[in-house]
Amino acid sequence: MAEIKKQYAQLIIIGSGPAGYTAAIYSARSNIDTILITGSQPGGQLVQTNEIENWPGDYNHISGMTLMDRMLCHVKKFSVNVIRDVIKSVNFKKNPFNLIGEERTYSSQAIIIATGSYAKLLNITSENLYMGKGISTCAVCDGFFYKNQIVAVVGGGNSALEEVIYLSNIAKTVYLIHRRDQFRADKLLIDRLYEKIKIKNNIIIYFNSIIIDILGNKKSVNKIKVFSNVDNTIKYLNVSGLFIAIGHIPNSQIFSKYIDIHNNYVKINNNKNYMKTQTNIPGIFAAGDVSDSVYKQAITAAASGCMAAIDAEKYLNSSFKLK
Numbered sequence: 001m002a003e004i005k006k007q008y009a010q011l012i013i014i015g016s017g018p019a020g021y022t023a024a025i026y027s028a029r030s031n032i033d034t035i036l037i038t039g040s041q042p043g044g045q046l047v048q049t050n051e052i053e054n055w056p057g058d059y060n061h062i063s064g065m066t067l068m069d070r071m072l073c074h075v076k077k078f079s080v081n082v083i084r085d086v087i088k089s090v091n092f093k094k095n096p097f098n099l100i101g102e103e104r105t106y107s108s109q110a111i112i113i114a115t116g117s118y119a120k121l122l123n124i125t126s127e128n129l130y131m132g133k134g135i136s137t138c139a140v141c142d143g144f145f146y147k148n149q150i151v152a153v154v155g156g157g158n159s160a161l162e163e164v165i166y167l168s169n170i171a172k173t174v175y176l177i178h179r180r181d182q183f184r185a186d187k188l189l190i191d192r193l194y195e196k197i198k199i200k201n202n203i204i205i206y207f208n209s210i211i212i213d214i215l216g217n218k219k220s221v222n223k224i225k226v227f228s229n230v231d232n233t234i235k236y237l238n239v240s241g242l243f244i245a246i247g248h249i250p251n252s253q254i255f256s257k258y259i260d261i262h263n264n265y266v267k268i269n270n271n272k273n274y275m276k277t278q279t280n281i282p283g284i285f286a287a288g289d290v291s292d293s294v295y296k297q298a299i300t301a302a303a304s305g306c307m308a309a310i311d312a313e314k315y316l317n318s319s320f321k322l323k
Contacts, residue, residue, distance in 0.1 A: 006105045007083075009035040010320070011312055014087055014099070015114030015251075017044025018298045019288025021071040022305030023112050023312075028078035030313045035081045035106065037099075039251075042084065043068030044116045045289075046298055049132065049141055055298065067298075092258035092281055109320055110283045110312045113259075113266060114305060115251035117289040117296075121244060122154065126214040134221025135214065135242050139163035140297070146241045148172045152224055154211055155245035156180055161189045163245045168200050175237055176205045177226060206235075214242060250290045259284065266291040275315065277308040283319070285311050 011027050013020050016038040027034045041047065049064035058067070075082060085101040092111075099106040119137035121127050127135060136142040139153070143166060151171045153164045156178035167174045183190050197203045206226060212234075213225035221242055226235045250264045259279050260267040266286040269276045277285040287308035288301035 006107065007035060007081075008096070008107050009033045009081065010108065010316060011035070011110045011112065012037065012097075012099065012106055012108040013112045013114055015039055015044065015116055015288065015290070016042045016072070016082075017046060017068075017114060017116045017288055018071065018302040019116070019290075019305035019308070020044075020112070020114035021068070021075050022302040023114060023287060023309040024075045024080045024082075025071075025078060026306050026309035027112075027312060028075070028080050030309070032313060032316060035083060035108070036075065037087060037101065037106070038082065038084050039115065040086050042072070045118070045137075049136075049138070051145060052141065052298070053144055054141070087254065089254055090258065092255075092284060095283055097284065110316055111285065112277075112305075112308045112312060113252075113255060113279075113284065113286040113290055114288045114301075114308070115290045116301075117248040117250040119244060120247045120249060122211060122246070124211065124214060126216075127244075129218065130214055130216055130221050130242075133219060134216060134240065135244065137244050137248075138296075139166050139243050139245075142241070143167050143170050143243075146171050149240040150238060151175070151241040151243065152177055152211075152237060152239045153243045153245055154178075155247075156183045156185065157245070157247065158185045158189055159247065160245035161185045161193050163243050164203060165189075165192060165196050167243070168196055168203050171241075172202065174203050175239065176203060177209050177211055177224075178205070178207055179210050179229070181207050211242075248289070248296070252290055259286075263293065265293045275311040277304060277311045278315070283312075283315055285315075 010033040013036045024036045046064040051061045053061040085103045087101050089100045091098040096107040150173045152175040154177045164176050208229040212227045215223040268291050270280045285308040287304040
């Protein structure tokens, strides 16, 4: 059996989405010896988005893949050690902290957790075929591309209702598919939804219904197959896009033994001190969707990556002598 290599750096960043890449740029510019571990999907969830039109400065839109490739090039400009590996377990009992990956092990004086989150899906085979080709998990990101078209949203919580209200201002018709007979969202949002229906009259709700298939021409979605739990009937709804809003799960599981976590999100700023991204363990910070239960945007993830890198620099300067 081959010996597993071990690597050390002053700072290790786990994750390669906007938060991780931005943290790496800022840490490298502070002359911190940095390793960035990409995870299984370099670039994170954003690489699944075909077009982005709300990234400041790229007003002609840009693909998620292109944006993340550009971020990676920016990181490499500063000679950050970028390693393609997946962290399987950690030991945060004492400093230096230890990480165990599939390819090698690591140790570091400071850690930034930027592992993001993953969207809950419907577990329908056709989801994989049409992801990014009519299926989206973010209306704010992709809704504009369905202007004056017919779309559907699946879900019944706050996120789903927010997406329907948002899309009703863009799309011709919005179908809302919910498996229960009532919403799980906040009453304020439910009231807003029904007020929107009165004003716009372009939202159609299907309660007690589930999507059992997503149909198209292999290049784009054109129809969804909906089953009613009430009368066991099937409807085919013509749509150009489907937005799945049944929740996200932060990639925080491997840290739960050591880090304070609430509803799967890593808790930060517990001590209400000047290090806003610090977890309950000094020297361990979190940024992006793994710790953000509210905004969940690429731009806010990047901003929090910047904050985490600045906090890590403060920690290292106060606790250890930087090179």
